[in-house]
Amino acid sequence: MRYMATYDLMETFRNTNQWLGASALAMASYPAFSMFPNPTLEWMAAWGEVTERTFSRMVMKPDWNIPPFVGANGQDRLVTTETVVEGDFGDLIHFRVQGRTDKKRRVLLVAPMSGHYATLLRSTVISLLPDCDVYITDWHNARDIPVSAGKFDIEDYTLYLVDYLRELGPETHVIAVCQPAPLALAATAYLAEEDPDAQPRSLTLIGGPIDPNAAATDVTDFGRRVTMGQLEESMIQRVGFKYKGVGRMVYPGLLQLASFISMNGETHMDAFKNQISRVMRDEAHEHDKHNKFYDEYLAVMDMTAEFYLSTVERIFKAGEIASNNFTVAGKKVDIGKITTVAVKTVEGSEDDISAPGQCVAALDLLTGLPDSKKANHVEEGAGHYGIFAGKSWRNNIRPLVLNFIDANEGKPAAKPAKKTKAA
Template sequence: MRQLATYDLIETIRNTNQWLGATAQAIGGYPAFALMPNPALTWLSAWGEVTERTFQRMVVKPDWNIPPMVRGDGKETPVRTEIVVERAFGDLLQFVVPGRKTQARKILLVAPMSGHYATLLRSTVISLLPDADVFITDWHNARDIPVSEGKFDIEDYTLYLVDFLRELGPDTHVIAVCQPAPLALAATAYLADEDPSAQPRTLTLIGGPIDPGAAPTEVTDFGHSVTMGQLEEMMIQRVGMKYPGIGRMVYPGLLQLQSFISMNAETHFKAFRDQINRVAQGKAADHDKHNKFYDEYLAVMDMTAEFYLSTVERIFKNGEIASNSFTVAGKAVDIGKITTVAVKTVEGSKDDISAPGQCVAALDLLTGLPDDKKASHLEEGAGHYGIFAGKSWRNNIRPLVLEFIDANGAGSKQGSGGRSKTVNKDNVRELPTVADAAPKGAHA
């Protein structure tokens, strides 16, 4: 009950702050006060508007909001989402463009389960849709999953990826972003041994902690500075009375958000102060850069306790992927058994979450893969989110990834020297992304 009460207390604090913001906005905007204009009331209303929106966004899953696509006949058509495989802890989702022919490229985006929803990859999806059929792993908020559905740890996550790949077939190209990179590598190795015909054609690993010890960061340092017992005591709670997952042990999204913000508290404080001033001056808009960024950044989800704890212990502390000693359901997963799947790693030179060196370590583990099916790219000047969602992704990395996919796709020559299809750079919409809108210095 202690953890249930703590979970509910945190939710109560969030709800109270949302109510205080709405109340302040209502008071500051009371029509009668217009008879006696007062800057303090204007500022109170602005503070209330920003505060209410901030705390309300913390418990709402963002919409995909994929803009309409232009078909081959020149007509625009809305993009809809369709569940291909429905599972308790996450679905395999497809972005369907009605009336469009099946594309030559079939891409599975493996979204991270690290506090934010899969919608964090919205801009990545938008950039790939003109040139590929796109699928994504849409993970569910643990607070909404009944205890009766059982556990979900990194082995279950890996087996979900295995099932999704079997569903999509061997002509699939996988792009794993950040946290799931080591598990996508493990899932591919698992299939190499158990079901070789279901392996993907290519595997692109972007900013993932394959070997966290290769280049320590604040994230890896934290993982080694606390014991698993301390971590469980500090971070894990039971879902409270309000949600279907009541009683489930989770790492609450609101605690995760507190950690995210504390890493750059001064930057975030300045961003919100400036936004309040812009609202008071009438210079803010519903979809301005601040709201564009924070509507996504503040939308957090609970992780199952076993997934969070097993990630820290097995990936960061014990380095099971880095040492090629990972097991799934008691079966050893040998990364060296990957012999046909072309693998590319992408890193950002200014990535302070998965620093350069952590992801490219995957190539050394691929002892059975020919060198001509291995590739790596280091994007100079790019931070963590920039390598999959910012201008660095759109202008430089995306074309390279698509060329790598084409060079190793069905019917291509062996290795990355095969003939590539044309990458349609003109189809990439120049839409603002989370990375583009991030306050300078923020981890986004």
């Protein structure tokens, strides 16, 4: 599987289907056909529209499109994005609220690198902006990173977080969502020993696999079942000539998407059949529920091979975080050294990706932290997505997280420095 031809074959299949959809739409939309209305042509046009949109979104990074919100004085607050720290594999992004002068809670959202862009947390960002000064990790698509930039594994990811926290200063409150939860915990422990003054005030871990073996899911079962050799042979491919990262070994986004869809194939098939019917009846629109969801869901990114393989091997198989045996650049990171950073874990009772028990395991590792600085919340009836972006997040979890941040707020922070280059 580790050949450019395999990677390019997937891209060829995607490109061909995008072209077929566009061609079907154009052909069925000839003005002359309007003289003789035909349900077959209407179906063909609807199929073409949905198909073209579907396959084009797979290689498109979504825009943030953060809407303005009404400030305390009744004026609209426009939101723009600015890059604070640039790096080869990711940037630190700041959501700047125009006209804001009062100090807000400084929050760093650590976005997952698990196949989707950081825009997966768009609704989380929108919900936090009225009350927080929000920053986010914006990871790059590995296919667009030249081989000359070198490797990027879970240790590099952790060091990127360390750099971001040093940049933002000690008044920062970290919210890590899903996959990066164990690495955010490791980055905080690293700072506890190497640079205590740069530690964040609080750390909220949402639905993350701190101890994957604490509660079995299909994800953890897969990690135990498959050998590293099988993973490398079946999942890793070399980026083709079309992209800047030509030759880089990656876990392709299109291959990840195929895995995502196969888990609920019938549900996705019904969703697309229903959308074609809605387009035929002229009931669909640009920002309807289907398009809003699938424009994000289908926008996938490649992960570097070393990041994917090291995540499976060290987090899921060896359980290095769960056993407090994680190392960064040859140095053991002791989670027990965290003594001042308040830590809260959030889980969903119906989470089938990071089941309840996996994330709360972090609290047992914090042997140096007093119980008064530990907290846990299990949201009843919430699945994985709901605990950071759904109704459960908006109505229940978000207020609890903000209260936790307020309870551990420090003195007013100095404004972080502007654009710098990540190491």
